[in-house]
Amino acid sequence: MSNSKQILVLTGATGFIGKHISNYFVNIGWYVIALVRNIPKKNEENICYIKYDLVSEIDVSLPDQFDAFIHAGYLKQENGNDAFALNVNAVEKLLKGLSNKQVGAKLFLSSLSADQNAASVYGRQKMAIEELFLKENGIVFRAGLVLGEGGLFGVMANYLKTKNKIPLFGSGKQPIQTVYIDDLVLAIEKIISKKLTGKLVVACNEAVTYRDFYEALAxxxxxxxxxxxxxxxxxxxxxxxxxxxxxxLPISKDNLLGLKQMKHISTAGDLKKIGIELIDYKESFLKLGNRRKEEKFTQ
Structure with missing residues (x-):
């Protein structure tokens, strides 16, 4: 590793969003220390994988100084576990471990679902973790529905490739605000490079209804x-x-509860502060379709 490279420490690096963050920062010349539950078999240049579990009692050894820490890891609510306590306690431990180190930026990848009064465990724990990062003068990155070949959107897209039945909950007018995966990682880089702090919402300001979104996706x-x-x-x-x-199933109880509480959030001010223009869901679908065609052609 070159001493001139900027260093990013990243949790959740093998997840859908984490992979994109990791690859993007490597491509722009950073060195990534990836904290992962399972180390990939394939080695990646300028990525150092370190085995780390969010529920582990073992402390991880990190450099005394690095340029950014991004928390994109997450433990799901499953098998009767207390996801709220597990996720919040894990972040408290991580931030405590960083307290004696020089860290340029501390960013938490949150969600529009974050709300202390949320019906979903997911929304409540996101809000609790946001507060921990804000106390550290960190960055809370609230992302809209992330469009890419993975995550919840990827699951629904794959479902619709073979099936056409779409459940219509309520009136179908729930507002959905999206962010294309490439725009998301670019926004993260801009926020870190500009040394912004506080809560920032990254999603298209114009919402699309649930029905219109899934009709267009299908x-x-x-x-x-x-x-x-x-x-x-x-x-x-x-x-x-x-x-x-x-x-x-392609959706969980938390997904359903989150959908029920969806509301539009103004993002124009934050996007202007970051200095980024997001593509909308229709253009995102086109880009993803072109990617799939290119992948088929090269196979």
Whole structure:
């Protein structure tokens, strides 16, 4: 590793968003220290993988000085675990371990779902962790629905490639604000380079309704959408039954609760402060479609 390289310490580096963050920063000349639960078999140039579990009691050895720390790791609510306590306690321990080090920027990858009164465990724990980072004069990066070949969006896109039935919850007018994965990582770099701190929301200012979004997504992957009106209570019951029968569904109870509480958030001011223009969901679908075509062509 060259001493001239800037250093990023990143949790969740093998996840959908984490991989993009890691690859992007390596491509612009950084050195990435990736804290991961399972070390990949394939070595990557300028990435040092270190085995680390968010629930582990073992402290991880990090340099005394580095340029940025990004927390993109997350423990899901599953198998009866207390995801709220596990995630919050893990971050408290991580930040305590950084207290005696010189760290240029501390960024937490949060979500528009973050709310102390959220019905979902996901939303409440995101809010609790946000407060921990803000106390450290860190950066809270609230992302909209991330569009790319992975994450919740990737699961739904893959589902619609073979099926066309889409549950329509409520009126189907829930507002969805998106961010394309390439825009997300660029925004992170800009925030760090500008030494911004505090809470910043990165999502298209203009929302699209749930129905319009999934209709456009289905068409983009070659499916003819068929909406089925589904009361929230019935969807919740279906998720419980599927869990009991160990059937994997594209959405979870937390996803459903988060959808029910969706509301539009103004992002224009934050995007201007960061200095970035985001592409909308339609252009994102086009870019993802072109990527898939290129991958098929090169295979």
């Amino acid at each position: 068409i983009s992957v070659g499916s003819k959408p068929r909406f089925i009106k589904t009361p929230y209570w019935l969807a919740g019951l279906g998720i419980l039954i599927a869990k009991f029968l160990r059937i994997q």
